[in-house]
Amino acid sequence: xxxxxxxxxxxxxxxxxxxxSCVAVVKSCLDRIDMMExxxxxxxxxxxxxxIVRAEELDKRLASGEDIGPLGGVPVVLKDNLCTEGxxxxxxxxxxxxxxxxxxxxxxxxxxxxxxxxxxxxxxxEFAMGGSTESSVYGVTSNPWDLERVPGxxxxxxxxxxxxxxxxxxxxxxxxxxxxxxxxxxxxxGLKPTYGRVSRYGLAAFASSLDQVGPFARTVEDLAKIMEVxxxxxxxxxxxxDVAKCDFxxxxxxxxxKGKRIGVIEEIEEYDYDPRIKKALDxxxxxxxxxxxxIVPISLATAIKYGLACYYILxxxxxxxxxxxxxxxxxxxxxKDANSVEDLYFKTRRExxxxxxxxxxLTGTYVLSAGFYDAYYLxxxxxxxxxxxxxxRAFDKVDSIVLPVSPTSAFKIGELVxxxxxxxxxxxxxxxxxxxxxxxxxxxxGFSEEGLxxxxxxxxxxxxxxxxxxxxxxxxxxxxxAKIASREVK
Amino acid sequence: MKIxxxxxxxxGVLARLEVGEDEMEPLKEHFNSILNYFEKLSELDxxxxxxxxxxxxxxxxxxKDEVISWDGRESxxxxxxxxxxxxxxxxxxxxxx
Numbered sequence: 001x002x003x004x005x006x007x008x009x010x011x012x013x014x015x016x017x018x019x020x021s022c023v024a025v026v027k028s029c030l031d032r033i034d035m036m037e038x039x040x041x042x043x044x045x046x047x048x049x050x051x052i053v054r055a056e057e058l059d060k061r062l063a064s065g066e067d068i069g070p071l072g073g074v075p076v077v078l079k080d081n082l083c084t085e086g087x088x089x090x091x092x093x094x095x096x097x098x099x100x101x102x103x104x105x106x107x108x109x110x111x112x113x114x115x116x117x118x119x120x121x122x123x124x125x126e127f128a129m130g131g132s133t134e135s136s137v138y139g140v141t142s143n144p145w146d147l148e149r150v151p152g153x154x155x156x157x158x159x160x161x162x163x164x165x166x167x168x169x170x171x172x173x174x175x176x177x178x179x180x181x182x183x184x185x186x187x188x189x190g191l192k193p194t195y196g197r198v199s200r201y202g203l204a205a206f207a208s209s210l211d212q213v214g215p216f217a218r219t220v221e222d223l224a225k226i227m228e229v230x231x232x233x234x235x236x237x238x239x240x241x242d243v244a245k246c247d248f249x250x251x252x253x254x255x256x257x258k259g260k261r262i263g264v265i266e267e268i269e270e271y272d273y274d275p276r277i278k279k280a281l282d283x284x285x286x287x288x289x290x291x292x293x294x295i296v297p298i299s300l301a302t303a304i305k306y307g308l309a310c311y312y313i314l315x316x317x318x319x320x321x322x323x324x325x326x327x328x329x330x331x332x333x334x335x336k337d338a339n340s341v342e343d344l345y346f347k348t349r350r351e352x353x354x355x356x357x358x359x360x361x362l363t364g365t366y367v368l369s370a371g372f373y374d375a376y377y378l379x380x381x382x383x384x385x386x387x388x389x390x391x392x393r394a395f396d397k398v399d400s401i402v403l404p405v406s407p408t409s410a411f412k413i414g415e416l417v418x419x420x421x422x423x424x425x426x427x428x429x430x431x432x433x434x435x436x437x438x439x440x441x442x443x444x445x446g447f448s449e450e451g452l453x454x455x456x457x458x459x460x461x462x463x464x465x466x467x468x469x470x471x472x473x474x475x476x477x478x479x480x481x482a483k484i485a486s487r488e489v490k
Numbered sequence: 491m492k493i494x495x496x497x498x499x500x501x502g503v504l505a506r507l508e509v510g511e512d513e514m515e516p517l518k519e520h521f522n523s524i525l526n527y528f529e530k531l532s533e534l535d536x537x538x539x540x541x542x543x544x545x546x547x548x549x550x551x552x553x554k555d556e557v558i559s560w561d562g563r564e565s566x567x568x569x570x571x572x573x574x575x576x577x578x579x580x581x582x583x584x585x586x587x
Contacts, residue, residue, distance in 0.1 A: 102565035331569035350508040381541035
């Protein structure tokens with residue numbers, strides 16, 4: 001097998017044991033990118049030369065007997081809403097074109113310290129608002145399994161990069177499903193950690209009470225290893241919590257579902273969605289049963305019926321506040337010929353933001369404005385509280401919950417662009433997890449007849465990543481590791 | 491619940507975001523469908539829910555009040571589209587006088 005096709009843990013082992021060099025791994029991945037990128041278009045920027053220089057430096061350190069870290073020499077790509085010092089961080093928006101952050105996000109620092117080599121920044125929906133990676137000012141990313149289809153979003157570039165074999169793992173962010181849905185669409189693993197597990201310092205804020213950073217990978221072992229590296233308390237993020245560091249990797253081999261109680265949601269049984277996704281869920285449930293788990297029906301009526309409306313009030317409200325900082329004064333795009341400072345704000349924001357971002361800023365401003373606050377924002381906060389309590393009651397009865405990721409598999413590029421509400425509705429199964437701040441893990445359990453990946457997600461209780469990774473490890477033994485999209489490219 | 495052009499313009503002013511005439515109709519359409527969707531929440535009885543109690547988070551930790559030096563000042567100033575020395579030039583602030 002070519003080096004690019006190895007998992008992150010395999011790469012790190014091969015390098016550490018001297019069977020290949022960091023430079024060889026980086027070059028193999030860059031070759032793969034050169035071959036696939038003209039058609040997939042997962043990347044906003046490539047750090048080609050810098051990556052090779054860093055690989056050479058790591059090879060030297062290794063030769064002198066140094067430990068280069070748990071991810072020593074392993075290439076990674078980062079969603080382009082994570083700040084990278086001295087390298088453009090665009091959020092796929094015209095308003096940040098040319099902006100080079102003066103500091104690194106904590107996650108970037110942690111990965112670099114662990115020896116990972118950044119190959120570049122990946123595409124996303126503008127400011128992570130969307131589920132298809134079609135609203136990027138840098139163009140649309142294609143799904144590596146079918147170039148006519150979307151990779152999902154908003155972390156579509158990060159997911160496509162791992163599915164296409166550019167890198168063994170990547171980093172995304174998940175506010176309402178932006179890691180799990182693209183992971184499902186691209187047939188790989190995606191983990192949205194518990195709110196507070198991974199530092200958000202240096203992540204461009206969208207909805208701060210919901211945003212969480214997490215990994216994509218093709219094996220569960222990799223997810224566990226990456227979580228050990230990035231799941232670290234950070235005093236620079238006031239929402240980061242100081243929980244005991246977990247040894248996720250060593251828990252995998254002894255993972256077992258015997259005696260575990262896995263919840264299935266009654267309201268989803270009644271929900272009308274793609275029968276292929278339903279079949280994938282049934283397969284996953286059966287696999288859990290075969291492994292000795294007890295399947296327990298639970299009710300999450302508020303989460304499933306009202307979570308979406310609640311989210312589309314709260315997330316835009318927070319976004320309208322967070323995106324107030326883009327004003328054309330201190331950094332990024334600045335409108336020309338403004339005749340007052342107010343005029344500068346109005347024009348910069350009109351010219352710099354795309355349609356979906358504007359819709360969210362305006363909706364968020366509306367629900368927070370005088371006279372409407374109680375009817376929308378306050379009410380939504382109450383629903384959010386009710387959803388949290390509902391999950392707490394569910395986790396009294398079960399160890400984890402299994403459900404679909406999205407009601408469909410990857411849809412066609414352009415199919416939902418003009419139907420904003422339909423695009424929003426596709427988030428129905430991912431959003432409740434963010435509302436409750438819980439961890440969720442999406443994984444592939446098969447393919448449709450036309451060759452599209454079909455995924456499911458497992459939800460765990462707060463700080464339940466170890467449980468989720470263990471469950472995923474058992475499922476991986478049955479369904480196999482995630483595959484690289486093997487389609488031949490011209 | 492239907493939103494008017496006047497209301498939408500007012501929201502644009504609050505958001506410091508110019509809403510062009512060409513954007514008005516599609517935005518109105520969007521607002522009307524999403525506000526209609528939000529009505530769903532009225533089906534719920536939320537009278538007993540206190541939305542602002544913190545249930546299980548750790549108490550907010552405060553950092554030590556100490557000076558940490560950082561040399562990023564220049565790189566921050568350099569990001570401005572209109573830096574002049576240690577200042578950032580903006581168009582006139584205030585009225586016509």
